[in-house]
Amino acid sequence: MNIKTKIVSRTLLSALLITPTLSMAELAVTPQTPEQWRSVTDRDIEAAYSISAKNHPGMFDVNNPVFPELLKQAKAEALALSAKASGPQVHVAAIARFSTVLQDGHAGVFSSVERPARRWPGFSAVWRGDALKVYYSETDNINKGDVISGCDGQSTETLMRQRVFKFHGQVTQPGHWWQQGWRLLIDEGNPFLTPLKECQFIKANGQAYSKTLDWSVRPKSVSKHLTHAYNGDELTTDLTWPAQNIAWIAMPSFANNDKQTHDYNNLYKKVASQRTKLLSAKTVVLDLRHNQGGSSYWSLTLAKALWGEQVVEQKMDSYSQNSRVWWRASKDNTNYVKSLIDVVKDQPEVHELIKEIAAGMAQSLENNKPFYIEEKQSKSNLSESTVPVSDFKTPVLVIVPSQCASACLDAIDVFKQFSNTQLFGAPSSADSLYMDVRLAELPSGLGKVIIPNKVYVDRARGKGDYYKPDIAYNDIDWTTDKLLEKIKQL
Helix, strand or coil: CCHHHHHHHHHHHHHHHCCCCCCCCCCCCCCCCHHHHHHHHHHHHHHHHHHHHHHCHHHHCCCCCCHHHHHHHHHHHHHHHHHHCCCHHHHHHHHHHHHHHHCCCCCEEEECCCCCCCEECCEEEEEECCEEEEEEECCCCCCCCCEEEEECCEEHHHHHHHHHCCCCCCCCCHHHHHHHHHHHHCECCCCCCCCCCEEEEECCCCCEEEEECCCEECCHHHHHHHCCCCCCCCCCCEEEEEECCEEEEECCCECCCHHHHHHHHHHHHHHHHCHHHHHCCCEEEEECCCCCCECCHHHHHHHHHHHCHHHHHHHHHHHCCCCEEEEECCHHHHHHHHHHHHHCCCCHHHHHHHHHHHHHHHHHHHCCCCEEECCCCCCCCCCCCCCCCCCCCCCEEEEECCCCCCHHHHHHHHHCCCCCEEEEECCCCCCCCEEEEEEEECCCCCEEEEEEEEEEECCCCCCCCCCCCCEECCCCCCCHHHHHHHHHHC
């Protein structure tokens, strides 16, 4: 298999592995009493630990020797919460704590127990930059844009660390503050969190004021006002010209499906036919809002259309030349990868790659070796070759949302190889070195364990590395019109 085929197959394989079916098994008996709920919760926590310990690459990762103890800590802290109370929402909270101790979006466990209706204090908030701000309000004298500086005698930052990040997200990731900020002023029924009573605010003119919080079930009508609170409006995958000499390429998803294939093929045709116009444009905007990953094939192909195929391939070969992939060859991981062989039988490139990996994992398992290490493809004459120069010099602005991870980060990896690229917007999210997850059922059927199948060794972008914006955009409104207005000013 040549290098080019390997790259294409790898991206499709990643998308395949990280999108398993999220079906939930029916419980034989639904827990009813506090004792039953505590028993179910404890059993699920123990199972989450056991399944992870048997299958997670971190248990044998010489570059992460603390992982086994961290996994034990996750179990201990989850069980400590279960010991304090019981009930369906304790299951949710304890399971969530197990995951946040690990601080890894590609590992842990989640509960699928139904949550109660969300309660709110009459307004909703978003995190932007270094502050929590009111996004929408139905409460008198609390207005959109007001900064929430603190509540109940503690700063907003302290409250975020103590209340939100104990159960959600990764506290060290700036992008996760953007993602999770709204939760501070929402009551989701967590039995270990007492709703806040009073908050302090600062208006745009600097005037400070306080407000006692009045909690109630958030009306369904509020949802329509929050549609754009996270990423702004969602555009279709396409190349458009919203202003003179400004090209806008929207890529809200890298999913693998018929619609994406159709939309991206049309996009590539437009880029090819309008490339001369793109070369003389004032700015090319690459819009990643709403993107939550998938296959990096789509962004790699776009980069080749813009900067040139040979240029992109040379730069990415150089960028990833030291990276290796180690597959954790546990019995269950190996059986899972084997099961994918029939799933992709109509995709020849991916089919061959899956068979190769499955065979390697099976051999490692038989030899009692923890990993199957993928054979490194040779890159002949890479250091001696002359790197071609791209004729695409137009300034490129990549709009980065806070949840950008996985294949979305792969896209930035490519785009940032070129000096004419700047990142605009929020800090991105980050990837673990543990990738390509599968899901395993909890004994109760009330959730899933997240198991990564492989670990990257010497990946160019390290564990927890994220992209900071070259041009930060901390305004509340992330709609296309507002972003275009700001980009015109730049």
